[in-house]
Amino acid sequence: MNAGVPPLPTGTRLLHIGPHKTGTTSIQGALFAAKDAMPEHGVVFPADSRHPMEAVLAACARPGMIGNTQPTERHWQRLVDQVKATGRRTSVISSEFFADAPDDETIARVVEELGGERVHVLITLRPLARIMPSQWQQYVQNGLRMGYENWLERMLKKAPYEKPNPSFWRRHRHDRLVERWARVAGPERLTVVVVDDRDRGHLMRTFEQLLGLPDNLLQPVPDAANRSLTLAETEMLRKLNMEFRGNGLPDELYSQLVRYGAVMHMKNACAPGPQDVKISTPQWAVEAAAEIGAEMAGRIGGMGVRILGDPALLSVVPQPAEVLPGEPLIAPEVAAQALYGALAAAAAAPVRHSAPAKARTVHQTSSKELVRVLGHRCLKRLRRR
Known part of the structure; x- marks a missing residue:
């Protein structure tokens, strides 16, 4: 699907900002597993862990997860220092929490401190109908008490669509997310990748192409702790x-x-x-999500950013899932x-x-x-x- 996509220029700092539930954990695990092999090909993964979450939360002025260590400026400064230490080599940083940046000023700070014009922003997108059940059960893992259908009603039917999770549309109104980051970084330094769930290796191969890595260097890492709940x-x-x-x-x-x-x-x-039984989204919500997806794809297509993959996937209405009785x-x-x-x-x-x-x-x-x-x-x- 990405035939002929050239690698980014040597010295680029590829900044993958997610958002959530678009293959972020999978790609972070693969990058971290290949951390020792990538420098041979001129690419560095400048972080001590698979996901420098505390650093990114601090930069975006976001609180930590319930009961976890509170992010501090020290966490962010350590990541910035690690990125600077990569010198003129290409580097890659990935965190879905960058998508939570609250305003242009925060985005500008992140881009400037990670390398300014050397930063190339990468945004991965999936259809909303696939994101919504996964995101809901993740919110439940973080303490949410609202049932799925009630949650869907709040997210899709009850303006201003902010309760109980104001972060949802901040992350998943994808056209506005792309617009915010393109406004700061510039559309010529932003790539959108539409993830194709029919091709499990598509995202890995896309990262390899952009980073100039050999084919199949990035491999999925089994991670039972990241599976969705039934x-x-x-x-x-x-x-x-x-x-x-x-x-x-x-x-x-x-x-x-x-x-x-x-x-x-x-x-x-x-x-x-x-x-x-998997979490099943009612047909009315699937159709509403597809309609929003079509609107988002249309707006993104007019922003002048590079798009890899098929934007039409964002508006596909999947076949209703078989619901087991009982x-x-x-x-x-x-x-x-x-x-x-x-x-x-x-x-x-x-x-x-x-x-x-x-x-x-x-x-x-x-x-x-x-x-x-x-x-x-x-x-x-x-x-x-």
Whole structure:
């Protein structure tokens, strides 16, 4: 599809800004895995981890994930220094959180500090109908309590379409995203890649062409932790979010026990099977997303930026998915692995009792109070650490 696309000039700093759910994790894993092989071909991946998330969040004045380390200017400055250290070689930086940059001033700062005119911006796009279920379950993994159809109503029908996730259209109104970055970097220094889900290797080959790397140097890295949740898994987590918030437990505890405990262990230990129900988007929402996609593709086509791939894919209405009869049920093994993950996370931060427990048995204590006590004890231990 990209026949004849020449490599970017030597010394380019390729800045991949996502947005979310457009193959970012896959390409970041492949780039990081090839980090030691790329310098032989004049390309550097200047970061200590697959995804320098804290650095980018700091640059875009965004808070960290619930309960995580708060981004600071120090994180961003370290990444800038690492990019500068690449000298005149080509380098590549990738983070979907660049798409969250709030204004032109922030974008200008990012572009200037990463190399000014040497920066070439790359934006990857997928059809909204494929992004929406994946993005919703990701929001649930970050604490969202709203059901999918209600969420779709808020995102597609209820202006100003900002609640409960104002970041969604900031990221996924793709024509405006391209417009913001082209306005600062210049359309001649911006490439849009339309990801074709029918060709799993298309995105890897596109990066290789732009960076002047040998064919097949970039390879997908298996990452069970990045898989999407099934409908039953997402609903279980959503209900847990409701209980967690209803009991007023702290964000740090959610991060430790739920996101990096229950969810992470469940995703790594259990692979969905053909009997597991996927998240299905109702036809009205699919058609609304395709209509928005057609409008976005038309506007992007008139901006003077380079487009690789087929923009018509952004407005395709996929065939309705087969919906299995009955309610989605979570397998006992999946529930057990989620529970074990939370328990293992709690056990990794044991609480030392400084005073004798009061003479009251567990059976004499309400479940709500037990959850609150456990939460505060784990949080106390986390703060000590």
